Amino acid sequence: MSSIRRIEPGPRMSAGVVHGNTVYLAGQVGNPGDDVAAQTQTVLDTIDRLLAEAGTDKSRILSAQIWLADMANFGTMNTVWDAWVDKANPPARATGESKLATPAHLVEIIVVAALA
Secondary structure: OOOEEEEEEOOOOEEEEEEOOEEEEOOEEOOOOOOHHHHHHHHHHHHHHHHHHHOOOHHHEEEEEEEEOOHHHHHHHHHHHHHHOOOOOOOEEEEEEOOOOOOOOOEEEEEEEEOO
């Protein structure tokens, strides 16, 4: 039987869950009111922190789902993503447009990673 470890559990959800050799992060959002570049950077910084807490890093990301409130922000988000992503180990990725938690949230990113 494999163990489950929860990262930053709260009353409604955990920021991440480690099950077996896989880390599942909840959707991460940036600071409402920031522009899409700043929100994307905040999200990626949070992902780095949560992956480190789980015992892994961005080079082990298997897949990423990126949700934008407006696909017009795709290029700006990609500029920040491209500077951050491990170029030797890019994950499978999907990007789509969706209404997010509030109109002030412009980007949300969900990742699944392997443990180091």
